[in-house]
Amino acid sequence: MNAGDSRAFGLRVAELRKQRGMKQEELAAALGRTASWLSQVERGVQPVNRLDVLRLLADGLGVPLQTLRPDTPIAAASVPAESIDAPNDLDQARLTISGYPVPDVLLAGDVAEAETDLEALQTAVDEVWKLTHGNRFAELSSAIGPLIPRLERAARTAPDAVRPTLWLLLSRAYQALSAAFVRQDEPDAAWLAADRSINAAERSGEVLHVFTGVFRLAQAFVRLKRLDQGEHAAATAVNALRQHVSGATANPEALSVLGSLHLALALVHARAGNRSDARKEVENARQVATQVGSDRNDFNLEFGPTNVGIQAVSIAVELGDAGEAIDVGERINAERLSTERRARLAMDLGRAYAQRRQSGEALAYLLEAEELAPELIHTHVAARNAIRELILVAGRSASPELKALADRADAQP
Template sequence: MSEGDSRAFGLRVAELRRQRGMKQEELAATLGRTASWLSQVERGIQPVNRLDVLRLLADGLGVPLQTLRPDTPTPVSAPAESADAPNDLDQARLTISGYPVPDVLLMANAADAAVDVDELRAAVDAVWELTHGSRFAELSSAIGPLIPRLERAARTAPSTDQPTLWLLLSRTYQALSAAFVRQDEPDAAWLAADRSITAAERSGEVLHVFAGVYRLAQAFVRLKHLDQAEHAAATAVVALRRHLSGTTAHPEALSVLGSLHLALALVHARAGNRADARREIEHARQVAEKLGVDRNDLNLEFGRTNVDIQAVSIAVELGDAGEAIDIGERINAERLSTERRARLAMDLGRAYAQRRQGGEALAHLLEAEKLAPELIHTHVAARNAIRELILVAGRAASPELKSLAERADAQP
């Protein structure tokens, strides 16, 4: 959607809202979004390209989709059973809106309620499997009942179980923050990361506090608040390095430290600071060498392989496509999660797109889509690369590329 189209669309939304006699705050609440988001839509600052968000907006305004967006194709047919299936994290966003368990405040005898800690631990592990697999629709459905259960249990279970339950809650919010970042919902990612830090502190598991800071830095990057991202990550790095100085570092601490260096590398890359980005990648590589093997401590997937994957991503951010391809084509990521493998394929696709090598770019983007379709269909950088490939190819664009562009809503 061009800037002019975004302005025209925003004016249409505002007019339809006024016709219904709704305030921005009322419509935003109906959509499960913020009034700030809706204001940006109506002013043409925030484009709305995803079909599921367009449907949500049309439903909130009480109009057919084509009334809101006349150029939207009318669906020919769709399986009835899938019409209302969740396809992003809107349900999860609603779940974390507001105070999590207000009823607990009104319970006279809220303490010492029995809980099944093992069952909750298995549920949190399953949430992380969905996150690492970029299976966002399933994640959104699972989060709905799980977070209120954990929030309630952490406050009402016997005191001996509460540290474990606070840690499970922190891990759940960390997973949700990671997913929100990947679906370009950074405001929700910020909230989830902040809650993960608070829960981790109450659990007494200090390294999970630092893991939450890593998630917070990722959210700040997506919000383009690079100064906040750098401050959060750098402060944590200084504290960790001071703590680890002169001691035999625990592998989990090294994983957190290395991940924070990778976060700083991304911050500097987004700021166009090539020297500092490369320096942070080198710091992360040194930490990975101390660690020795690829690990998944605190669901950070830190190790030599992930440092190389991040080096590919940083090179693409800096426009060094040749370097990204040289590093990326040598990586064996078979032992990492689906999300990490899909991310590598996506970034290689972006690198080849920068080199105007359309065939190689399409092959890698299709591989990423096969691994994690929801990631490739919602990631801003991936959709931009697909759109660029379409523009470069023009009338010669292959049917495979056109189909990918339609699936990712990435047509020029």
């Protein structure tokens, strides 16, 4: 859908809504979306291409799908709603972390003790991280909705003996949410989730989780293009942590956090176009990974030699060093890492080949990344830009596969 089509579609949505006497807030609530999202749709800022979202709008407005979108094929319009995947975004999660988490606890004089089934809560937080690593954001959003308030309440009202454990679980849940928001290019929400994770980690007494939260915070700053803040956050943490991590017998968990912070600094410098400092930080991370000795997943950072290689590919692409990115990336075996890491490697190799105008290889890797993690390709700004560039280079000779990918990612020029 191009800009003109998006504006026309948005006007049609607004007209149908007004005909039914509905306010934006009312329709948005019926759709399970935010009023801000609906406003963007009606103004043509937010295109709607996915069939499941089109059906959601049509059902909310009480009209047939083809009334809303006349060019929708009849066969597609007749597909039962229950057979289509639900919208895959983090709107519900964003609402969950809006405002103070449990205001009633502040006002009540005698709050009932919260449920403290630690094993069940631990399992729930572990599942949240599995969903995050798998880029399964719709499921994550649904799971985090009831979990965050439950943890927030328990951490404040449970017996003193178990509160540190609950604060730690809360910190881990917020860290997962921050990581997901970064990948969905919602850095303001990622910033908020990271900040809350740091606060909860400090109250838990688990110091390394505080530093892990700072890593998430630095990632949010990078997405917000606040590179000075990202550098300050990561560098301050690195300087403090290095004083406590030394020698061949250093704690591998602490090393994982330190190495990840070096990678965060590498990304900051790469985005700033500071080639020498970016390479220096990658080398610092590589030296730490050598100390760690193997791929680990401490604090869900997936730090180790393989992930440093994947990040080195990403940094090289950011710096425009496509040849280096391809040389390094083609030698990496990431099978033991998460879906998200494998998809990221494939995406960055696709970007690298796109920089070299090797369209066939670029498309193959981007399709591989999409197969692993569709949401990553459909929402990541850099991936969509690479697809758009491939379309522009190919012109009328663009293959059906490339055109279809561009449609799915809303990356048509």
